[in-house]
Amino acid sequence: MGLGSTDQKNKIKMGLGILLPFSKNHSSSPFLYFPWRPLSLSLSRSTMNLIKSTGHEATSSNPNGEGKRQTIDLQNGSEVVFIPRFLSFEESWKWFHYLNKEIPWTRPIIRVFGRSCVQPRDTCYIASSGLPELGYSGYQPHAYSWDDFPPLTDILEAVHKTFPGSSFNSLLLNRYKDGNDSVGWHADDEKLYGSTPEIVSVSFGCDREFLLRKKPRKIPQVQTNKRVEGEPPIKRLKKNNQSDQHSFTLKHGSILLMRGYTQRDWVHSVPKRAKAEATRINLTFRRVL
Ligand SMILES: O=C(O)CCC(=O)C(=O)O
Numbered sequence: 001m002g003l004g005s006t007d008q009k010n011k012i013k014m015g016l017g018i019l020l021p022f023s024k025n026h027s028s029s030p031f032l033y034f035p036w037r038p039l040s041l042s043l044s045r046s047t048m049n050l051i052k053s054t055g056h057e058a059t060s061s062n063p064n065g066e067g068k069r070q071t072i073d074l075q076n077g078s079e080v081v082f083i084p085r086f087l088s089f090e091e092s093w094k095w096f097h098y099l100n101k102e103i104p105w106t107r108p109i110i111r112v113f114g115r116s117c118v119q120p121r122d123t124c125y126i127a128s129s130g131l132p133e134l135g136y137s138g139y140q141p142h143a144y145s146w147d148d149f150p151p152l153t154d155i156l157e158a159v160h161k162t163f164p165g166s167s168f169n170s171l172l173l174n175r176y177k178d179g180n181d182s183v184g185w186h187a188d189d190e191k192l193y194g195s196t197p198e199i200v201s202v203s204f205g206c207d208r209e210f211l212l213r214k215k216p217r218k219i220p221q222v223q224t225n226k227r228v229e230g231e232p233p234i235k236r237l238k239k240n241n242q243s244d245q246h247s248f249t250l251k252h253g254s255i256l257l258m259r260g261y262t263q264r265d266w267v268h269s270v271p272k273r274a275k276a277e278a279t280r281i282n283l284t285f286r287r288v289l
């Protein structure tokens with residue numbers, strides 16, 4: 001069932017709202033959703049402490065610059081940038097409907113901890129020609145061409161404008177049908193992205209929580225009396241503290257960038273959420289070296 005129906009849209013957790021007919025300029029969606037509640041960014045307190053607001057984002061699609069750009073310093077060369085309203089609601093719905101309908105979504109079989117299972121979300125992969133092939137969890141997605149989906153070059157351009165110096169050449173798309181779909185803890189640390197990849201994530205549809213957690217670091221055991229002479233020190237996992245985890249609510253039209261050593265030192269996930277009853281579509285832009 002598409003998201004064009006009133007029932008489905010009412011399920012989307014963006015606050016209560018009213019549905020108004022779309023103006024004649026907007027062909028792809030019959031409705032425009034107006035939230036009565038302003039968008040708010042939900043972050044953990046530890047994340048709030050680290051946030052530096054660096055001004056308002058004013059793009060052609062968002063001329064009022066309503067979404068504040070927030071830079072979260074994760075320390076040791078890792079950083080996240082979050083812009084809650086990268087695209088307007090209206091424009092984001094157009095993207096949602098286009099992607100939901102036009103992308104050839106598949107739900108592949110992947111291998112996790114040595115077992116085969118159905119990936120708990122739909123996916124599709126687009127890449128510039130001539131790049132090395134992507135593979136993850138024993139799955140090698142077919143690489144579609146950007147020319148197969150011409151509108152996507154518009155959003156790619158907007159992403160490049162928002163993050164000057166970025167130059168993405170591939171896109172992994174995810175579709176979470178409802179709160180039962182998810183992505184488990186992982187880092188996008190495949191060799192083909194290099195040691196400090198920039199990964200940009202644009203979200204459409206249902207709000208979902210995005211979690212970041214520092215990878216546990218092995219430190220030498222300090223209690224030397226437990227050591228057996230001649231053997232290397234026992235390693236134990238350092239306990240994470242509050243600043244080692246962050247939570248973002250990725251709302252319709254938001255954008256999140258991870259950069260620096262975030263993929264080396266942190267893992268991220270979009271966990272299952274019983275309350276998420278509608279579909280979310282996510283675009284992750286990457287640069288294959
Ligand atoms: O859906 C998201 O926001 C994250 C997706 C993700 O982590 C990935 O595709 O590697």
Ligand SMILES: [Fe+2]
Pocket residue numbers: 186187188268
């Ligand atoms: Fe990821």
